[in-house]
Amino acid sequence: MIPRTLFLPEHEQFRDSVRRFIQKEIAPYHESWEEQGLVDRELWRKAGRAGLLCPNVPEQYGGHGADYLFNVIITEELANAGATGPGFAVHSDMVATYIATFGTEAQKTHWLPKMASGEAVGALGLTEPGAGSDLKGIRTRATREGDEYVISGQKVYISNGQHCDLVVLACKTDPDAAAKGMSFILVEANRPGFRRGRNLKKIGMHAQDTSELFFENVRVPTSNLLGQEGAAFVMAMSKLAEERLSIAVSAITVAQRAVALAIDYTRQRKAFGKTVSDFQNTQFKLAELHAEIMAKRVLVDRCIELHLSRQLDAVDAAAAKMLCTELQCRAADECLQFFGGYGYMLEYPIARIYIDSRVRRIVGGTSEVMRQIIGRSLFSEHYSR
The missing domain is CATH 1.10.540.10 (Acyl-CoA dehydrogenase/oxidase, N-terminal domain)
Structure with a gap:
C-alpha cells in the first residue's frame, strides 16, 4: 500500500x-x-x-x-x-x-x-418522508409569530434521533420561495410539541439509532435561527462536501478492512487439499480489490488535503463519495464470498460489513445524485482532456 x-x-x-x-x-x-x-x-x-x-x-x-x-x-x-x-x-x-x-x-x-x-447530543433534521436528496421539497414549516417561530412537520431517518438534545432543523420559512425559502432553526428536544417517533428498524447499522421526529406547533425564539432566514439551502450546499468526504473516508477504510479479513480467512481455510488463498481466483479477485482501494485511498487523501486548505469543491467530493461507497459495497460482497456459509453468519465481521455497507450508497446523497452532480459539472464548463 x-x-x-x-x-x-x-x-x-x-x-x-x-x-x-x-x-x-x-x-x-x-x-x-x-x-x-x-x-x-x-x-x-x-x-x-x-x-x-x-x-x-x-x-x-x-x-x-x-x-x-x-x-x-x-x-x-x-x-x-x-x-x-x-x-x-x-x-x-x-x-x-x-x-x-x-x-x-x-x-x-x-x-x-x-x-x-x-x-x-446533536442531530441534523433534513430528510422527510417526501424529501430526501431533493432538499427543496421539504414541507416542515416554521411560521414567525412575533419573537417566536412556530414549527410543524416531520423528519425521518434521523441519526442520533433517540438521544439528541438539539436538532439543527431544516424548515420552510417561506413556502413560496423554493430553495430561498428554507431556513435552519435550532430546536431543543425539551420543547413542548417535540416528539421522538420510532427507533427505525434497518437492514444494518443496528446499533445506530435512526428515528422519526415530529414537531407539533413547537415554539422556539427567533434567536434560535441559525444564520440568516432563507439561507439554509446555500448553507447545506457549502457543508455537503465535508459530509460526503467523511462518508468516503469511512467507506474506503471499510473496503480495506474487508480485504484484510478475506486475506486472513483464505490463508487458513482449506478446500480440495490446499488453502483457499492458493487458488488463482482468490489471488486475482483480492489483487483487483487491493489495487482499486489503493487508487481510491490516494484520491480520498488528496480530497482531505484540499479540504484542509478549503479548496475541496462539491463535484470532487461527490466523485469520492460515489466511487468509495460503491467500492465498499463491492468489496463487502466479493470478500464475503470467500467465507462461504460462514460469511452469512453474523458472528463473522464480514457479514456485518456486508449488511452495514449498503446504506452508504444512499446517505449523504445517492450514487445517482452524485452522478448528476458530476455530469452537470462536465457539461457546464470546459472539460480538460
Missing part, C-alpha cells in the same frame, strides 16, 4: 488513544447495542472526556482547536473496528460544524461546549 503522508506524529498519538478508547469502551458492548438498537447514553460523555467529540471546535468553545485530520482519524478507527453505532460523525462533523460556522456567539457559547463534552 502506498504510504500515507497526511499525518504527523501528534496525529498518530491521537490515533493510538482513539484505538484504546474503542477497545475499552465500544468493542465489548457493541453487540449488545446492536440488539437494543442504540448505544448507551453514557458513551457520549465518555467520548467527550476522551476528546473524541468535536475535536476541531475552537478551544474557546470547549473543543481542542485541532485540524480536520483528527476527525478523519476518529472516522477511520471506528470503521476499522466495525463500530457503526456511535453517531459521532453526525454530531461532530455536521451539527457542530454548522453551529461553529454559522452560529451567533450566544449559540456557539451555549451549545458547542456541551457538544464537545457529550452533555448534549
Whole structure:
C-alpha cells in the first residue's frame, strides 16, 4: 500500500488513544447495542472526556482547536473496528460544524461546549418522508409569530434521533420561495410539541439509532435561527462536501478492512487439499480489490488535503463519495464470498460489513445524485482532456 503522508506524529498519538478508547469502551458492548438498537447514553460523555467529540471546535468553545485530520482519524478507527453505532460523525462533523460556522456567539457559547463534552447530543433534521436528496421539497414549516417561530412537520431517518438534545432543523420559512425559502432553526428536544417517533428498524447499522421526529406547533425564539432566514439551502450546499468526504473516508477504510479479513480467512481455510488463498481466483479477485482501494485511498487523501486548505469543491467530493461507497459495497460482497456459509453468519465481521455497507450508497446523497452532480459539472464548463 502506498504510504500515507497526511499525518504527523501528534496525529498518530491521537490515533493510538482513539484505538484504546474503542477497545475499552465500544468493542465489548457493541453487540449488545446492536440488539437494543442504540448505544448507551453514557458513551457520549465518555467520548467527550476522551476528546473524541468535536475535536476541531475552537478551544474557546470547549473543543481542542485541532485540524480536520483528527476527525478523519476518529472516522477511520471506528470503521476499522466495525463500530457503526456511535453517531459521532453526525454530531461532530455536521451539527457542530454548522453551529461553529454559522452560529451567533450566544449559540456557539451555549451549545458547542456541551457538544464537545457529550452533555448534549446533536442531530441534523433534513430528510422527510417526501424529501430526501431533493432538499427543496421539504414541507416542515416554521411560521414567525412575533419573537417566536412556530414549527410543524416531520423528519425521518434521523441519526442520533433517540438521544439528541438539539436538532439543527431544516424548515420552510417561506413556502413560496423554493430553495430561498428554507431556513435552519435550532430546536431543543425539551420543547413542548417535540416528539421522538420510532427507533427505525434497518437492514444494518443496528446499533445506530435512526428515528422519526415530529414537531407539533413547537415554539422556539427567533434567536434560535441559525444564520440568516432563507439561507439554509446555500448553507447545506457549502457543508455537503465535508459530509460526503467523511462518508468516503469511512467507506474506503471499510473496503480495506474487508480485504484484510478475506486475506486472513483464505490463508487458513482449506478446500480440495490446499488453502483457499492458493487458488488463482482468490489471488486475482483480492489483487483487483487491493489495487482499486489503493487508487481510491490516494484520491480520498488528496480530497482531505484540499479540504484542509478549503479548496475541496462539491463535484470532487461527490466523485469520492460515489466511487468509495460503491467500492465498499463491492468489496463487502466479493470478500464475503470467500467465507462461504460462514460469511452469512453474523458472528463473522464480514457479514456485518456486508449488511452495514449498503446504506452508504444512499446517505449523504445517492450514487445517482452524485452522478448528476458530476455530469452537470462536465457539461457546464470546459472539460480538460
